[in-house]
Amino acid sequence: MARLRVILDGARTGALNMQRDSGLLAGHAPGDDTVLRIYRWNPSAISIGYNQDFSNFDEKAAAAAGLELVRRPTGGRAILHAQELTYSIVGTSPGPLFGDSLHSSYELINRALLQFLESLGIRADISEGESRQDTRSLVCFKSAGRHEIRVGGRKLIGSAQRRTGGVFLQHGSILTGPAHQDLPRYLLPGTPGSEMRPEELGAVTTDLARLQGGAFTEKDLDSAADRLIDAFVQVLGLSPYQ
Numbered sequence: 001m002a003r004l005r006v007i008l009d010g011a012r013t014g015a016l017n018m019q020r021d022s023g024l025l026a027g028h029a030p031g032d033d034t035v036l037r038i039y040r041w042n043p044s045a046i047s048i049g050y051n052q053d054f055s056n057f058d059e060k061a062a063a064a065a066g067l068e069l070v071r072r073p074t075g076g077r078a079i080l081h082a083q084e085l086t087y088s089i090v091g092t093s094p095g096p097l098f099g100d101s102l103h104s105s106y107e108l109i110n111r112a113l114l115q116f117l118e119s120l121g122i123r124a125d126i127s128e129g130e131s132r133q134d135t136r137s138l139v140c141f142k143s144a145g146r147h148e149i150r151v152g153g154r155k156l157i158g159s160a161q162r163r164t165g166g167v168f169l170q171h172g173s174i175l176t177g178p179a180h181q182d183l184p185r186y187l188l189p190g191t192p193g194s195e196m197r198p199e200e201l202g203a204v205t206t207d208l209a210r211l212q213g214g215a216f217t218e219k220d221l222d223s224a225a226d227r228l229i230d231a232f233v234q235v236l237g238l239s240p241y242q
Contacts, residue, residue: 002097004238006229007037014045014068014081021171022073024090030166034097035090036232038225044082044179046186047072049160056191067186074171076160083177083207083216085224089170093163097236102161106147108235109170113149113157116231120224122211124151154206175207176216
């Protein structure tokens with residue numbers, strides 16, 4: 001039976017988290033067991049997409065706030081990783097499980113994410129995309145791109161994918177609190193998205209604490225990680241091991 005390698009990494013620095021994901025992708029060959037990694041960030045960090053430029057960010061302000069500034073191996077836009085649960089998936093595509101395209105792999109992974117949210121009593125949907133104006137922002141959670149997950153029209157999970165040599169890495173941020181709203185404070189004046197106030201970002205996003213009516217504790221994070229693993233095991237139909 002095909003298997004799912006599960007890695008529960010806990011909290012790591014931004015640099016170590018990105019090295020870990022990059023290493024899993026680089027070491028994966030087509031046909032290898034699918035890998036699910038679940039992790040957090042300590043200290044909090046700002047990650048920018050593979051094609052973004054560090055020169056748009058106020059590195060001194062980020063450092064003064066105790067934030068790492070790191071580059072992701074995937075595309076997409078900047079994210080402030082503070083109150084969140086992060087997942088990464090490494091698998092084969094083209095292939096029988098994840099299909100032959102970015103679209104088919106996103107669809108399958110989103111089925112698992114939606115099942116995870118349903119286990120928390122949350123009904124979510126998948127965005128059809130964003131406006132051309134929204135794509136200019138440097139802030140990931142300003143809008144929901146195609147395949148990203150929303151609740152009541154507000155973005156809850158942002159994901160990005162990189163494909164190379166018949167394998168892919170997809171990782172995503174599941175917001176558990178409002179700390180991501182502070183990201184525009186670390187953009188240099190005049191850069192797209194720097195004009196946003198935290199409450200404006202809060203108006204177009206949501207998080208698990210808000211949806212469940214209370215703070216998301218360490219115990220809640222541990223429980224959510226277990227539920228997330230269960231959802232992926234069920235949807236992917238793979239036998240898990242660590």
